[in-house]
Amino acid sequence: MSVQQQGMRSSRASIESVLVLAALIALWWLASHQQWVSKVFLPTPEATLESLWEGLHTGELMGFTLDTVVRMLLGWLLASAIGVALGALIGASATARVWIAPTLEFLRPLPASAVMPLAISLLGLSSGMVLAVVAFGAMWPVLLATVYGLASVHVRLREVATALQLSRSAFVIKIGLPNALPDILAGMRLSMTVSLIVAVVGEMIASQSGLGQAILLAARSFRASELFAGIVLLGAIGFCSNALLAALENTFLRWQRP
Numbered sequence: 316m317s318v319q320q321q322g323m324r325s326s327r328a329s330i331e332s333v334l335v336l337a338a339l340i341a342l343w344w345l346a347s348h349q350q351w352v353s354k355v356f357l358p359t360p361e362a363t364l365e366s367l368w369e370g371l372h373t374g375e376l377m378g379f380t381l382d383t384v385v386r387m388l389l390g391w392l393l394a395s396a397i398g399v400a401l402g403a404l405i406g407a408s409a410t411a412r413v414w415i416a417p418t419l420e421f422l423r424p425l426p427a428s429a430v431m432p433l434a435i436s437l438l439g440l441s442s443g444m445v446l447a448v449v450a451f452g453a454m455w456p457v458l459l460a461t462v463y464g465l466a467s468v469h470v471r472l473r474e475v476a477t478a479l480q481l482s483r484s485a486f487v488i489k490i491g492l493p494n495a496l497p498d499i500l501a502g503m504r505l506s507m508t509v510s511l512i513v514a515v516v517g518e519m520i521a522s523q524s525g526l527g528q529a530i531l532l533a534a535r536s537f538r539a540s541e542l543f544a545g546i547v548l549l550g551a552i553g554f555c556s557n558a559l560l561a562a563l564e565n566t567f568l569r570w571q572r573p
Contacts, residue, residue: 460498
C-alpha cells in the first residue's frame with residue numbers, strides 16, 4: 316500500500332469517527348429535548364456545555380481537573396517505572412518466571428478497588444493512599460508486557476549475547492529492553508487508561524480533590540449538567556493522553572517501519 320493510499324484511508328477513518336461522534340451528540344440532543352429521559356438525569360448538550368464553561372471559567376472545575384491529571388500522571392509514572400524494573404528482573408530469568416508466575420497470576424486479577432480498603436487501613440484516607448492504589452492498578456499492563464517482551468527475545472539474539480559474553484544486566488539493557496520496547500509502550504498506553512480510572516475511583520472513595528469527587532457530589536445533589544460536564548472532561552483527558560502516547564509510540568518505533 317502506497318503512502319498516498321494510507322493517508323487517504325487514515326483521513327477517511329477520521330471523517331467516519333467524527334460523523335459517529337456527531338450522530339451520538341445529535342441523539343443526545345434529541346433525547347434530552349424530547350424528554351425521553353427526564354432532564355434531572357439527562358441534561359441537554361447546551362446545559363452541559365454551559366456548566367463546563369462556567370466551571371472552567373470560575374476555576375473550580377479547572378482545579379479539580381488538574382488534581383486528577385496530576386494524580387493520574389504520578390501514578391502512571393510510578394507504575395511504569397516499577398513495571399519495567401520488575402518486568403526486566405523477571406523476564407530476564409526463566410527460573411524467576413517459573414517461580415514468580417503463580418504469584419503474578421494470583422495478584423494480577425485483583426481489582427484496584429478491592430485493594431483500596433487494605434490501602435486505607437495502612438495509609439489512611441490520604442492522597443498518598445490514592446497514589447499507591449493507582450500505581451498498583453496501573454502497574455500490571457507494563458509489568459506483564461515487559462516480561463513478555465524479554466521472554467520472547469529470539470534465540471539467535473540470546474546466542475549472540477552468550478558469544479559476546481554479555482552479563483545479564485548488559486543483555487537486558489542492550490538486547491532485552493529494545494526488543495521489548497513495542498510491548499512496553501503498548502502496555503504503558505493501557506496503563507495510562509487504568510491510572511485515570513483508578514484515580515477517579517480513589518477520589519470518590521477517599522474524598523480527595525479531583526474530578527471523581529466533583530462528579531460524585533454533583534450526582535448526590537442531582538446537578539446533572541455538572542455531572543455530565545465532569546464526564547466530558549474525563550473523556551477528553553483519556554482521549555488526549557492516549558493520542559499523545561500513540562504519537563510518542565510512533566516516534567519511538569519509527570525504526571521498525573519498512
